[in-house]
Amino acid sequence: QQQVKQSPQSLIVQKGGISIINCAYENTAFDYFPWYQQFPGKGPALLIAIRPDVSEKKEGRFTISFNKSAKQFSLHIMDSQPGDSATYFCAASNSNAGGTSYGKLTFGQGTILTVHP
Amino acid sequence: GAVVSQHPSRVICKSGTSVKIECRSLDFQATTMFWYRQFPKKSLMLMATSNEGSKATYEQGVEKDKFLINHASLTLSTLTVTSAHPEDSSFYICSARAGTGRGSYNEQFFGPGTRLTVL
Numbered sequence: 001q002q003q004v005k006q007s008p009q010s011l012i013v014q015k016g017g018i019s020i021i022n023c024a025y026e027n028t029a030f031d032y033f034p035w036y037q038q039f040p041g042k043g044p045a046l047l048i049a050i051r052p053d054v055s056e057k058k059e060g061r062f063t064i065s066f067n068k069s070a071k072q073f074s075l076h077i078m079d080s081q082p083g084d085s086a087t088y089f090c091a092a093s094n095s096n097a098g099g100t101s102y103g104k105l106t107f108g109q110g111t112i113l114t115v116h117p
Numbered sequence: 118g119a120v121v122s123q124h125p126s127r128v129i130c131k132s133g134t135s136v137k138i139e140c141r142s143l144d145f146q147a148t149t150m151f152w153y154r155q156f157p158k159k160s161l162m163l164m165a166t167s168n169e170g171s172k173a174t175y176e177q178g179v180e181k182d183k184f185l186i187n188h189a190s191l192t193l194s195t196l197t198v199t200s201a202h203p204e205d206s207s208f209y210i211c212s213a214r215a216g217t218g219r220g221s222y223n224e225q226f227f228g229p230g231t232r233l234t235v236l
Contacts, residue, residue: 034224043123043210043227044161089160103149103214105225107160 006108019077023090030092080115123228140211146191147213155208201235
C-alpha cells in the first residue's frame with residue numbers, strides 16, 4: 001500500500017517535444033506529491049510539488065497533473081531540452097503520519113529521460 | 118532553496134575499515150535527516166531517519182550496528198559505515214527536513230551524495 005509505481009522506465013524525446021512521466025499510488029493518505037530531478041553523480045533536486053487540493057500546478061515548462069480519484073499524477077515537460085536529460089523520480093508522503101513515518105517520502109522507480117538535440 | 122552539503126563527495130577505502138560521512142544543513146535547522154542508499158540506475162532506498170538528539174530509526178533490513186547514525190545537532194548528521202565490505206559500495210545520499218518556519222514542512226532538501234567504494 002506504500003508503493004508508488006512510475007512509468008515509463010526510460011523515455012526518449014526530441015528537442016522541443018513534450019515529455020510525460022506517470023505515477024500511480026495506492027495509499028489514499030498521501031497528501032504531498034513532489035517530483036525530483038537527478039543528474040548522474042548528484043543528489044535529487046526538487047522540481048515541482050503538488051498537494052491534492054488542486055488538479056494541476058505549473059512552474060515554467062514543468063506541469064504536474066493530479067487525478068485524486070484515479071490516484072495518479074504525472075509530470076509534463078513542455079519544450080523539452082537536451083539539458084533536461086536526467087532521471088526523474090516521483091514521490092509521495094503523508095503529512096499526517098505520526099512517529100517515525102512523519103515526513104517520509106516513498107519514491108517511484110525513476111524514469112531516465114533523454115532529449116535528443 | 119535550502120542547501121545541504123555532504124562530505125566527502127567520494128571515498129575509497131579498504132575492506133574492514135570504517136568510513137564516516139557527514140551531512141550538514143548549511144542555512145537552516147534540520148529537525149529530521151534521512152539517509153538513503155542508491156544503486157546504479159535504481160531509486161533511492163531509505164535506510165534510516167534521524168531526529169536531532171534521539172536515536173535513529175532504521176528501515177527493515179538495514180543493520181543498525183553496521184550503519185551508525187548520529188544526529189548530534191540541528192545542522193549535522195553523520196553516517197558511519199563500520200567494517201565496510203565491497204557490497205557496501207554505493208551512492209549514499211542524505212536529506213534534511215526543516216522544522217517550522219522554513220518552506221513546506223514536508224519538503225526534503227537533498228545533499229549531493231557520497232560515492233563509497235570499498236576495495
